Amino acid sequence: MTRLVQIYTEREHQILGGGFxxxxxxxxxxxxxxxxxxxxxxxxxxxxxxxxxxxxxxxVQNEFQTxxxxxxxxxxxxxxxxxLAGLPLGLVMGRSSVVDAMFDPYVTALNATPxxxxxxxxxxxxxxGIWSKVMVVFIGALFxxxxxxxxxxxxxxRVLVNVVRSFGANEWQVMKMVVLPNSLPYVVAGLRLAIGRxxxxxxxxxxxxxxxxxxxxxxxxxxxxxxxxxxxxxxxxMGISLIFTLTVKRIEANxxxxxxxxxxxF
Amino acid sequence: MASYIQAQNLALxxxxxxxxxxxxxxxxxxxxxxxxxxxxxxxxxxGKSTFLNVLLGLLKPDGGDIRLxxxxxxxxxxxxxxxxxxxxxxxxxxxxxxxxxGLELKGVxxxxxxxxxxxxxxxxxxxGFEHHYPxxxxxxxxxxxxxxxxxxxxxxxxxxxxxxAALDAQTRDxxxxxxLQIWDRAKKTVLFVTHSIEEAAYLSDRxxxxxxxxxxxxxxxxxxxxxPRDYEMRLTADFNDIKATIWNTLKEExxxxxGYGA
Amino acid sequence: MALKEIYTEYQRPILGLASVAGLLLAWELVLTxxxxxxxxxxxxxxxxxxxxxxxxxGGRLSHDLIISSRAFLWGFSCAIAVGIPVGVLxxxxxxxxYTLDPFLTALYASPLIALAPLIIVVFGVGLVAxxxxxxxxxxxxxxxxxxxxxxxxxRLLINVVRSFGGKERDLYFKVILPSTLPYLIAGSRIALxxxxxxxxxxxxxxxxxxxxxxxxxxxxxxxxxxxxxxxxVLMIIAVVVTEGMRKLExxxxxxxxxxxxx
Numbered sequence: 001m002t003r004l005v006q007i008y009t010e011r012e013h014q015i016l017g018g019g020f021x022x023x024x025x026x027x028x029x030x031x032x033x034x035x036x037x038x039x040x041x042x043x044x045x046x047x048x049x050x051x052x053x054x055x056x057x058x059x060v061q062n063e064f065q066t067x068x069x070x071x072x073x074x075x076x077x078x079x080x081x082x083x084l085a086g087l088p089l090g091l092v093m094g095r096s097s098v099v100d101a102m103f104d105p106y107v108t109a110l111n112a113t114p115x116x117x118x119x120x121x122x123x124x125x126x127x128x129g130i131w132s133k134v135m136v137v138f139i140g141a142l143f144x145x146x147x148x149x150x151x152x153x154x155x156x157x158r159v160l161v162n163v164v165r166s167f168g169a170n171e172w173q174v175m176k177m178v179v180l181p182n183s184l185p186y187v188v189a190g191l192r193l194a195i196g197r198x199x200x201x202x203x204x205x206x207x208x209x210x211x212x213x214x215x216x217x218x219x220x221x222x223x224x225x226x227x228x229x230x231x232x233x234x235x236x237x238m239g240i241s242l243i244f245t246l247t248v249k250r251i252e253a254n255x256x257x258x259x260x261x262x263x264x265x266f
Numbered sequence: 267m268a269s270y271i272q273a274q275n276l277a278l279x280x281x282x283x284x285x286x287x288x289x290x291x292x293x294x295x296x297x298x299x300x301x302x303x304x305x306x307x308x309x310x311x312x313g314k315s316t317f318l319n320v321l322l323g324l325l326k327p328d329g330g331d332i333r334l335x336x337x338x339x340x341x342x343x344x345x346x347x348x349x350x351x352x353x354x355x356x357x358x359x360x361x362x363x364x365x366x367x368g369l370e371l372k373g374v375x376x377x378x379x380x381x382x383x384x385x386x387x388x389x390x391x392x393x394g395f396e397h398h399y400p401x402x403x404x405x406x407x408x409x410x411x412x413x414x415x416x417x418x419x420x421x422x423x424x425x426x427x428x429x430x431a432a433l434d435a436q437t438r439d440x441x442x443x444x445x446l447q448i449w450d451r452a453k454k455t456v457l458f459v460t461h462s463i464e465e466a467a468y469l470s471d472r473x474x475x476x477x478x479x480x481x482x483x484x485x486x487x488x489x490x491x492x493x494p495r496d497y498e499m500r501l502t503a504d505f506n507d508i509k510a511t512i513w514n515t516l517k518e519e520x521x522x523x524x525g526y527g528a
Numbered sequence: 529m530a531l532k533e534i535y536t537e538y539q540r541p542i543l544g545l546a547s548v549a550g551l552l553l554a555w556e557l558v559l560t561x562x563x564x565x566x567x568x569x570x571x572x573x574x575x576x577x578x579x580x581x582x583x584x585x586g587g588r589l590s591h592d593l594i595i596s597s598r599a600f601l602w603g604f605s606c607a608i609a610v611g612i613p614v615g616v617l618x619x620x621x622x623x624x625x626y627t628l629d630p631f632l633t634a635l636y637a638s639p640l641i642a643l644a645p646l647i648i649v650v651f652g653v654g655l656v657a658x659x660x661x662x663x664x665x666x667x668x669x670x671x672x673x674x675x676x677x678x679x680x681x682x683r684l685l686i687n688v689v690r691s692f693g694g695k696e697r698d699l700y701f702k703v704i705l706p707s708t709l710p711y712l713i714a715g716s717r718i719a720l721x722x723x724x725x726x727x728x729x730x731x732x733x734x735x736x737x738x739x740x741x742x743x744x745x746x747x748x749x750x751x752x753x754x755x756x757x758x759x760x761v762l763m764i765i766a767v768v769v770t771e772g773m774r775k776l777e778x779x780x781x782x783x784x785x786x787x788x789x790x
Binding site for chain 1: 548630649724
Binding site: 159160162163164165166167168169173177178181182184257258259 | 322323324342343344346347348350352354356357358359367368371372399400401419
């Protein structure tokens with residue numbers, strides 16, 4: 001008995017947390033078995049087991065894969081472009097106050113505005129193909145990367161720059177030895193946020209105007225009251241988002257070994 | 267005999283954005299002999315740290331002349347190294363990597379760097395901590411890393427900007443003793459900035475008192491205590507006399523700066 | 529020269545303004561004199577300005593803004609009413625944190641907007657669906673920031689108040705609440721952005737009114753100047769509110785929460 005108590009106290013966090021989630025899933029599954037749903041609600045209701053069945057069917061019919069592939073391409077292209085644009089721009093803005101001042105209004109305005117409001121415009125310009133989605137992903141992911149890189153570069157400790165300079169470092173060496181290592185944790189955190197935004201961009205972009213992609217599959221299914229399919233899509237998006245976020249957090253933790261406990265940021 | 271380090275009529279004014287300009291140094295004359303241990307004391311803001319930074323080559327004076335061994339100082343150089351008050355350790359590097367910093371920039375190959383750094387880490391009493399990160403160290407330990415780093419490139423001149431100010435009293439006493447031992451062995455020229463008269467008198471060959479801002483040399487006091495100096499010397503009457511001399515000079519400047527009554 | 533001084537003092541806003549003015553000017557001139565503008569594809573600032581005046585100051589857009597705000601405020605208030613107590617509970621009681629944290633973190637990290645079609649199907653088109661979306665998106669920043677705020681309360685301060693005879697409610701009002709406030713303000717800022725997304729998405733699909741709907745419809749009917757005007761309005765509101773919250777945060781808390789610190 002004491003052995004059980006011991007295990008429990010050690011892993012209380014995981015047990016309570018995991019247990020709660022498990023409880024929810026079980027409760028969800030059992031609802032239709034426990035109560036008879038009113039007719040209206042039963043149209044929308046589904047259970048985890050049914051969702052899994054539908055997922056299996058979709059995979060077997062290869063329908064899932066085709067749509068998933070499109071969404072994945074949109075995600076990767078948009079994110080890739082955001083990294084290529086955001087990191088250098090953030091670096092330059094951080095080092096040059098003139099560039100910073102000139103770009104600041106645009107960055108502030110675009111960052112504060114929900115990027116999806118540009119969606120109708122992008123569809124007008126780029127049509128319903130993947131490029132309008134890629135652009136939404138790009139705009140969404142760009143700003144966390146840009147802003148975080150900027151912050152990392154800007155927040156370099158002046159003392160450290162002086163220290164390295166006093167040992168005879170030139171501008172390039174200052175970059176390499178001080179600015180870049182200092183910025184790295186910021187950039188990775190920016191990447192984490194960017195990934196979340198990118199997935200959001202794929203989802204919303206495909207909901208609104210697309211013929212292919214997981215989001216468009218969900219939207220079509222929703223109007224046909226195929227709730228199972230919608231849940232499959234939602235679960236996949238959420239699952240992938242979680243996996244990415246946790247992986248990047250792990251990388252962040254590894255890179256931040258030299259930092260004293262940083263305040264948890266959201 | 268021309269001094270090893272010579273400052274003549276040095277002037278420097280800071281012009282920060284959106285604020286009034288600050289004249290840190292004005293007409294400063296100073297000389298340091300080779301192998302000498304010199305302390306600078308003066309009221310806050312008198313330009314002590316500014317002067318060190320000029321010597322280091324990170325700041326350019328607006329006027330006057332500053333020379334090392336007859337040559338004008340135009341920028342940082344290997345023969346001078348500073349121990350910073352705020353430690354200035356790169357937080358993402360281990361102790362070993364931090365100590366190696368100067369050697370790395372000099373282009374010394376890795377194996378030689380490691381060897382030299384390890385020796386110095388042992389010298390400052392930190393062996394076993396080579397692979398720790400700065401945030402895992404106490405203030406005293408961090409400062410020792412800073413000292414090891416400054417010694418790594420074997421500079422001729424060691425500039426120390428209130429290096430022990432952030433340490434507790436016991437660690438401070440310990441570090442002072444260690445510093446004297448290292449200096450005695452290595453025969454470097456040391457310029458030491460401090461607020462503590464006791465520290466200045468204990469460590470130095472000469473103590474220079476600077477005026478309130480803008481800084482100028484007010485008086486030069488020679489410390490005639492024999493070396494090696496042990497802790498007990500601080501308890502003698504001679505030592506107290508020396509402290510009194512320094513204090514009386516400094517007092518005037520402190521009153522001038524703060525308006526405090528004697 | 530006075531001009532030079534003005535430039536150094538206000539460099540940042542001057543450059544920013546110049547940059548935007550330059551862009552708008554170039555945009556207008558290029559499309560007026562160099563490239564003929566295809567009205568189905570693009571438009572110019574002058575036309576946007578006209579549309580802006582017509583629509584915003586006494587047209588559809590002002591009506592739409594009110595509709596959107598209603599949905600937003602409903603969802604947002606519910607998010608505050610639910611989010612803060614849950615967050616405080618999690619911060620106050622470890623068990624609550626252990627139980628809820630994995631579940632809520634998973635939800636927060638997921639694109640909840642993926643459930644939008646479902647919500648619209650269940651709740652139909654209109655205020656309720658939009659408010660639910662806003663709520664789902666805005667509640668999490670409140671939960672987690674309230675949690676972090678409570679957790680970050682200095683135990684020492686609690687002991688201080690207790691030692692002066694403070695009761696439970698004193699602790700809440702004199703220590704925990706003021707200490708948590710900055711976190712809550714930062715949370716509001718984040719929740720605001722996310723809530724806006726909820727309103728817009730909701731309106732893209734499931735509405736016959738509201739600013740998101742208006743923008744979408746202008747797009748469908750190729751009324752580009754009007755569409756740009758709508759987007760501009762939203763941008764202006766978003767920037768004003770977000771920057772306003774940042775100023776508030778700066779006043780209430782010198783440190784920064786979160787890494788999007790601009």
